[in-house]
Amino acid sequence: MVTIKDVARVAEVSISTVSRVVRKQGKVGDACRAKVQKVIDELGYRPNINAQALVNKKSNSLGVVIPKVSMPFFGTLACGAEEAAIEKNYRVLISNAQGSEQAELDAIDSLVQHHCNAIVFHSQHCSDETLVTLAEKISGLVFINRFIAEIPHRCIWLDNNLGAQKAGSFLLEKGHTNFAVITRKDSNPDSLLRLEGIHTALNNANIQLDNSMIEYGATADMEGGKEAVSALFKKDKKFTALLVYNDNMAIGAVHELNARGIRVPEDISVIGFDDMLISVACIPQLTTMHYPVREMAQFATNLAIELSTNPEPNGRTHLFMPHLIERDSVANFCAK
Amino acid sequence: MVTIKDVARVAEVSISTVSRVVRKQGKVGDACRAKVQKVIDELGYRPNINAQALVNKKSNSLGVVIPKVSMPFFGTLACGAEEAAIEKNYRVLISNAQGSEQAELDAIDSLVQHHCNAIVFHSQHCSDETLVTLAEKISGLVFINRFIAEIPHRCIWLDNNLGAQKAGSFLLEKGHTNFAVITRKDSNPDSLLRLEGIHTALNNANIQLDNSMIEYGATADMEGGKEAVSALFKKDKKFTALLVYNDNMAIGAVHELNARGIRVPEDISVIGFDDMLISVACIPQLTTMHYPVREMAQFATNLAIELSTNPEPNGRTHLFMPHLIERDSVANFCAK
DNA sequence: CTGTTAGCGCGTTCAG
């Protein structure tokens, strides 16, 4: 590995001069600069980032802590972060942390040890208090898909309530009046908010959503969706429109409906949430609420970097809006 | 940030002693060790990784260069790498590099600059020669989903040919005799190998695959699949079994078939390749060849780390086998 | 405009 010393020696200048031309700052004579640049190119010199980080006390690297990159939602999140990071000449360090608060904390810890000045964190297991404490210690730490009232300017989140309202309204517009809802059993903030949104939309239309019309899947995946549909039918519930917590569950629901000889959307309309890639694989393709993760991750990245260098706590929060993607799983209600 | 100096001062020992207890090597008196450890815990001291990297000339970080983390295949790859890396106490640096050789080279370059000693590289645009040159310069560089004859021990790849053969044989066993094939237009090594495998399987059964039964999609995604099916029908081709380059295209094909009122698998059986998550979202769920990316990425990671510390060029290559996942898109052939 | 010096945090001799 060729170092700054090597180029200084070959170019017959001091290392500070080399440093100046590398960082393109400070005054260097044109002839001298050209000479040094030439040697740099010839030798293929690249500054050692670790050494730079050491002296600068910052590493120009962004940490991303997510449950699992292999899940498309988080993969997209990571991708958005990477895109924004590259723009700012930052590198991306990915840390999967799943299952426990400790795992998440360890991931953050290791990132801090790397002197990541900016971190985008998607927490699933930390309490608000823990996160607030963390935020105090790490100025470039930002939370995505989460809202914490104490530190709103550190949060990039989605209006889940509004999204669910929009979904409900859409179904209403399509003439539906008999609704069922599928959500996840382990009520996380998102699912609660989405449920609220649905209630709001239906209440506005003077429609009651009986609790018996809400069914829960043990897991927020296809299995959970299937399971919940089965439960609904076991209770012999009738409905023409089904609002589902997310696309995975929605697709599971469509599968189960299909297996029971029920056509989507002719017999029952289904609407999902997230707009993951998978939702176009289903037949019919899923009508769903688009979750702009990529854009949110980009925003979060820029914010984290900004905050890491200039921790001015403006009180503003960063709220994104989901919007409807109309595909083929919702039809107009028509009485038989 | 608390440094080694701080703990040395507080513990009233020298920094070398602290260093010894941190790295758990060298002789330190029990009492002294306990005292130092106590201070470390109290102060929450963590060694500065950048400083360590600087002096050790290695950073214990693994670079992963892939086209795009948001694509499930690569997300899974990254995830496998992360899992293996964490085991070895390595951090993972992700670099998306898509579209051109230059982008890929830049990504590698930046990783080298970070003194990543181990790199897992999924190249799409570099020639074998370029990669061989790179491999010479970087001892911990390993190629995934690629075979290069000159450096077989650096390659972790899949037997695409065999996979396609298995797919063909399976369809044959199911009684099919009329085949069509959909592949990607930009013939990459994978697609060529898979095509070969199909030919082999069919030839073994004394079945000719006319070139007119092979159709190409411009892109290796759902669109490409739809497009290819349309082309096949435009040529008025008859077949009962369809072998598709990958799952995305296969799902596109199923969609197009459906749109034309053709049932899968009753009228036409479809088989994919890769076994991505998406393949279970489709109705019917896709029968496909499983591509063990995650395991391969884990293996690649271990290999890269091993090679980076001990570059002994054993001539062995690292070949993985795909296997059949039987789901619902293939049925027995039955004459009407 | 350019070179010299000091030091970032840590690991590694080498004396003691």
Added chain:
DNA sequence: CTGAACGCGCTAACAG
């Protein structure tokens, strides 16, 4: 068994 001193590659004062 422990500590002092040096240097990793680089940047940031400070001189000249």
